[in-house]
Amino acid sequence: MDRNTSFVVVLVHCYLSLATLFCMFAFARGNPNVLCREVEREALLRFKQGLIDRSNRLSSWIGEECCMWRGIGCDNITAHVIQLNLRNDPYADSFTTFEAFKSSKLGGVISDSLLELKHLHYLDLSGNNFTDAHIPRFFGGLQNLRYLNLSDAGFVGTIPHQLTNLSNLHSLDIGYLFVQVDNLEWLSHLSLLEFLDLSYVNLSKASNWLQVMNMLPSLSELHLSSCELNKYDPILYVNFSSLTMLDLSSNNFVYSTFNWMNSLTSLVTLDLSYNLIQIPLTVVHNMSCLRNLYLSRNNFSSTALNLFYNITTLERLDLASNNIRGVLPRALGSLSRLTHLDLSDNHLEGKIPRFLGNFSNLQLLDLYGNNLGGGTLPDELGKYQKLSVLSLYGNMLSGPIPMSIGNLSSLRTLDFYFNHLNGTIPT
């Protein structure tokens, strides 16, 4: 269920509180000085019995010292099992083939013997294959959990309300599952949540999703991509003002004032791509920390572009596949911190402007699929010492390729296909 974006950007957000949490568990992993507790070892073995483990990932789960087993972390003083990390991660585990990744997915039945792990803080079952199973209701009994990751683990059905008991959760990731909710009331009790990912969860029956999220004052990352959110109860104001990342992509928003976003003054990343938004997005002017703005595949017109030129904090601006016409406004030149500019698949005309030379940090410039032309390419293109991707294909550019291009020592992708360029290729 990979999301197909025209502009693949990998963002690493490191938040102090989450980072601390991860560090804590890193310390806990496999400490040879503590002895596993018998009752917890047996609980883990019963859990293992229910699993289908085709690639023998749990082969280390033998012997007395369960704190040394793969994926288990124990408290280094009390020896209680506090971490169970069975994530199947195609990136981290450096699988050589997709087949290898698939066959290392765990499946089967999740035993409620996990309830014996009364001190469990961290449970990660993401990337596995519990296909056709529901998210177990008994997870609600794992009341010490701070981190629960079931992303892409194959679960189906309705998310159990019992999760409401997990009031210590800081991170909840149940994205990329074929699950739905009948209502979201259970979520409002998880008041310590900082990270929430419900991407691909069908929330169409929870038109009060915004009211519910509003009960989560500590939220810093909220991912609600492809949740069928477009019909929602209006709200004037939200109080999760420490939000830094908001992803509402692929939700078929057509017309929305988004006025409630006025209070999101800490926002660093806003993703509204793959919607049908047409109206100017004035709320961005209150976001004084905004660095990443993803708006591809909407219906923004040139007016939208004029709205963004004074957000000088911007580093990544993606307006690919919209309805932007005419020449690139000069004022855009004030976005001097831009590293990624994607205006591909619009209706831009005229020359590639020289002011682009102001973007000395530019790493990606994608203008493919426009009507740019009107003479030769500017020499200024040679100024981008950091440029890695330059895509100008499918325009009406003519004349020679500037020699300065030869100075772009970081360049990895250069695409001039389908233009009217002539002359020689610079050495």
Ligand SMILES: *[C@@H]1O[C@H](CO)[C@@H](O)[C@H](O)[C@H]1NC(C)=O
């Ligand atoms: C236990 O882990 C903590 C960090 O979580 C560390 O500060 C402490 O030194 C460790 N104690 C032992 C005995 O390893």
Ligand SMILES: *[C@@H]1O[C@H](CO)[C@@H](O)[C@H](O)[C@H]1NC(C)=O
């Ligand atoms: C997932 O599990 C189902 C049955 O439980 C099986 O049919 C399917 O092949 C498995 N898929 C993968 C990728 O392991």
Ligand SMILES: *[C@@H]1O[C@H](CO)[C@@H](O)[C@H](O)[C@H]1NC(C)=O
């Ligand atoms: C959950 O696991 C997936 C990988 O399976 C990872 O991409 C995602 O970032 C994790 N979520 C959290 C909150 O750490």
Ligand SMILES: *[C@@H]1O[C@H](CO)[C@@H](O)[C@H](O)[C@H]1NC(C)=O
């Ligand atoms: C949730 O908590 C309530 C009250 O604290 C308790 O009665 C109930 O059994 C708990 N549910 C689960 C699934 O543990």
Ligand SMILES: *[C@@H]1O[C@H](CO)[C@@H](O)[C@H](O)[C@H]1NC(C)=O
């Ligand atoms: C989402 O749920 C609604 C209401 O249950 C349903 O009508 C709709 O078809 C669902 N969407 C998808 C993609 O399954």
Ligand SMILES: *[C@@H]1O[C@H](CO)[C@@H](O)[C@H](O)[C@H]1NC(C)=O
């Ligand atoms: C957030 O606002 C809602 C009403 O909009 C309110 O019910 C809730 O108590 C507020 N939460 C905090 C922590 O202020």
Ligand SMILES: *[C@@H]1O[C@H](CO)[C@@H](O)[C@H](O)[C@H]1NC(C)=O
């Ligand atoms: C910014 O937010 C304030 C309230 O916090 C509001 O009065 C103002 O209209 C907002 N400005 C824009 C451009 O949305």
Ligand SMILES: *[C@@H]1O[C@H](CO)[C@@H](O)[C@H](O)[C@H]1NC(C)=O
């Ligand atoms: C996009 O906006 C234009 C007007 O600016 C409108 O004519 C067109 O129908 C819109 N397209 C979609 C798909 O909504």
Ligand SMILES: *[C@@H]1O[C@H](CO)[C@@H](O)[C@H](O)[C@H]1NC(C)=O
């Ligand atoms: C940017 O311009 C808009 C009007 O287009 C204005 O409301 C806003 O205050 C300006 N922001 C900054 C930071 O200058």
Ligand SMILES: *[C@@H]1O[C@H](CO)[C@@H](O)[C@H](O)[C@H]1NC(C)=O
């Ligand atoms: C380019 O940057 C300079 C300052 O570095 C600024 O004076 C100039 O106005 C900018 N050009 C445009 C078109 O914004």
Ligand SMILES: *[C@@H]1O[C@H](CO)[C@@H](O)[C@H](O)[C@H]1NC(C)=O
């Ligand atoms: C390439 O860069 C060097 C300095 O690094 C400069 O002297 C030279 O003029 C540049 N060449 C072109 C064609 O821009």
Ligand SMILES: *[C@@H]1O[C@H](CO)[C@@H](O)[C@H](O)[C@H]1NC(C)=O
């Ligand atoms: C390149 O094309 C231009 C017209 O677009 C023409 O004037 C010029 O002579 C051509 N140069 C070469 C080397 O073919």
